[in-house]
Amino acid sequence: MTSPATAPALAEPSTSARRSGGARYVLGKVGGAVVSLFVVMVLGFFLFRVLPGDPIRLLTRNTSLGAAQVAELRHRYGLDLPLPAQFLDYMSKLLHGDMGDSLKFQQPVADLILQRLWPTVLLVGVATLLSILLGLWQGTRAGWRRGSGFDRFSTGFALTLWSAPTFWLGMILLALGGSLFPTQGILDPDTPASFLPQVADVLHHLVLPCLTLVAVLYAQYLLVMRSSLLEEMNADYLTTARAKGLRDDLVRSRHAVPNALLPTVTLIFIQLGFVVGGAVTVETVYSWPGLGLLLYQAITDHDGPLLQGLLLVLAGAVLVMNLIGDLLLRVIDPRVRAA
Numbered sequence: 001m002t003s004p005a006t007a008p009a010l011a012e013p014s015t016s017a018r019r020s021g022g023a024r025y026v027l028g029k030v031g032g033a034v035v036s037l038f039v040v041m042v043l044g045f046f047l048f049r050v051l052p053g054d055p056i057r058l059l060t061r062n063t064s065l066g067a068a069q070v071a072e073l074r075h076r077y078g079l080d081l082p083l084p085a086q087f088l089d090y091m092s093k094l095l096h097g098d099m100g101d102s103l104k105f106q107q108p109v110a111d112l113i114l115q116r117l118w119p120t121v122l123l124v125g126v127a128t129l130l131s132i133l134l135g136l137w138q139g140t141r142a143g144w145r146r147g148s149g150f151d152r153f154s155t156g157f158a159l160t161l162w163s164a165p166t167f168w169l170g171m172i173l174l175a176l177g178g179s180l181f182p183t184q185g186i187l188d189p190d191t192p193a194s195f196l197p198q199v200a201d202v203l204h205h206l207v208l209p210c211l212t213l214v215a216v217l218y219a220q221y222l223l224v225m226r227s228s229l230l231e232e233m234n235a236d237y238l239t240t241a242r243a244k245g246l247r248d249d250l251v252r253s254r255h256a257v258p259n260a261l262l263p264t265v266t267l268i269f270i271q272l273g274f275v276v277g278g279a280v281t282v283e284t285v286y287s288w289p290g291l292g293l294l295l296y297q298a299i300t301d302h303d304g305p306l307l308q309g310l311l312l313v314l315a316g317a318v319l320v321m322n323l324i325g326d327l328l329l330r331v332i333d334p335r336v337r338a339a
Contacts, residue, residue: 029326030323033323037312048304077100077101077305094312098110103302123213123279130210134218135221135222139226140225143227146233174286188201205288232260291310
């Protein structure tokens with residue numbers, strides 16, 4: 001028989017093993033994210049070098065610049081160097097936070113991205129929050145009452161909106177709501193400079209692009225929540241809860257929904273990274289001055305340095321959100337910790 005004095009000693013290896021397992025899990029996920037980001041950096045550099053077309057010639061089209069001036073531009077952007085030298089220069093500047101200069105805007109790429117980041121975060125953040133709340137509420141109710149009229153209508157309507165092209169849906173809402181809400185930009189130039197009028201005007205401009213994103217996004221949260229809840233419907237712990245006399249609403253809210261939420265947590269963080277890039281169409285339709293519109297302008301103007309910087313930022317957002325989702329899932333799901 002084990003004495004009380006030796007019991008803690010026997011428990012220590014188990015605790016130590018769990019801690020070391022958790023540390024290996026975190027380091028593995030972080031290391032994988034770092035390697036993936038490095039691959040994106042390398043691919044981003046070479047991708048825009050192998051594409052057809054000369055960025056300097058595209059930049060100077062319809063101008064009267066001579067050969068000497070074109071050569072000076074090539075030297076300014078480092079395009080006259082051998083490809084290996086360009087790559088080393090690119091990586092060295094990235095390590096110092098320098099993403100180069102935009103060919104079109106003649107500004108540092110990092111400054112342009114920072115200027116456009118806040119409008120995208122505002123649009124994507126508000127739309128994602130509303131999509132999550134709406135999708136989880138409808139998914140819970142539809143899954144718990146499978147086959148009901150609400151289930152059939154909400155699921156069918158969400159799938160219809162999800163399958164609609166985003167630009168088409170945006171133009172439809174633009175035509176329907178253009179007389180009630182602003183159709184472009186984020187702020188009217190004649191709005192008073194005080195805080196409350198500025199906030200009210202931004203929110204007024206936000207309505208149509210946010211509504212478009214919500215209409216496209218919330219279906220995936222509805223479907224995942226509905227599917228997860230259906231998997232929990234016949235679980236033994238729900239039968240036990242009902243046998244204890246709990247009301248149906250309490251069985252759903254206290255037992256079924258918390259377990260069904262686990263797959264949705266991962267989806268939320270994965271989609272947070274992708275939605276930033278997915279806002280390109282919405283921002284272009286409504287001329288919303290965010291990263292999506294900036295990406296569209298960079299593609300239209302063949303702005304290689306700006307495209308490289310945006311690719312790195314958007315890919316980094318996906319990797320960071322995936323990493324947060326993986327780490328959070330380990331915290332909230334005991335099955336992942338035990339694996």
